[in-house]
Amino acid sequence: MKVGGSCLTDIDSLGQLDKISKIWPFNVIVVSAFKGVTDALYGAYYSLHRSEYVEALIRRYSKELSKRNLETEDFIFNRILSLMRFSGVGDFTKKVDECNIDFYVSLGEQISGAVCTIYLEDRYDAIYMDSIETGILIRRVDDVNKIDLDRSIQLRNEKLEEYLGKKTIITTGFYGLDEFGKVAIAGRNSSDYVASVLAVKFGADKLILFKDVDGIYRTDPRLISSISPIGEMDYEEATKYSIKGGIIHPDAVRICGENNVIIHVMGYHSLKVGTIVRPFVNGKTKLYFPETA
Helix, strand or coil: CEECCCCCCCHHHHHHHHHHHHHCCCCEEEECCCCCHHHHHHHHCCCCCHHHHHHHHHHHHHHHHHCCCCCCHHHHHHHHHHHCCCCCHHHHHHHHHHCCHHHHHHHHHHHHHHHHHHHHHHHHCEEECCCCCCCCEEEEECCEEEECHHHHHHCCCHHHHHHCCCCEEEEECCEEECCCCCEEECCCCCHHHHHHHHHHHCCCCEEEEEECCCCCCCCCCCCCCCCCCCCEECHHHHHHHHHCCCCCCHHHHHHHHHCCCEEEEEECCCCCEEEEECCEECCEECCCCCCCC
């Protein structure tokens, strides 16, 4: 399952993640960066204070978590750094000041993953393994970063496989490792894309995408309040909506379609399944899986 960044507005919004973990225990949860953080990081990268900006973000979430946790703000701050694989503030500052832009903007997802793990770990035995640890590999295709599906599926992690179905695994979308071993992003709004690859890798028959709306609509629900989401559609129709700027990444639809993974688009706040994307509608199997750029 995957939780979009528009759902993760602040620490208070994690209460729904608590409910999700209770209803669907021991799942793999892909999280995006908190709302607005990725755009802010793109802007902050070219400033003279790039590491200070990220440190301030981490301290802000540490302070909020400390209000809900017995641990101190400093303890939580250092715990977040540790989960992000920094040995301390000095190591963090050096690496962030010297990093490329892909690594820098990936910090939004890393912070979100660490914060969500700390929020859930005591109640749901949650562990954090980012998208590098789960085996997301990126390759360059026609000057566009794409996930190398075959290699990502083949790359094994014994620790990860040991925990599947036994712990709640919090991981990240958006980025992976390129062929040079460096962090590379899979494109904007690509957490759905990463989640679809992990669904295939782990042999899931269903991928739940939690969104800030209850499903896929034929028109903007903000314009017509009485409109209901489309209850069911096939991959072809979902692809058309995604290419128009719909709420599912087109590559996620393609990968799920090619591997017969059913997609449930669900409202994060309502926890209602609004739209189901599956390989058939009205009993008719659909075999059309269009390529996307």
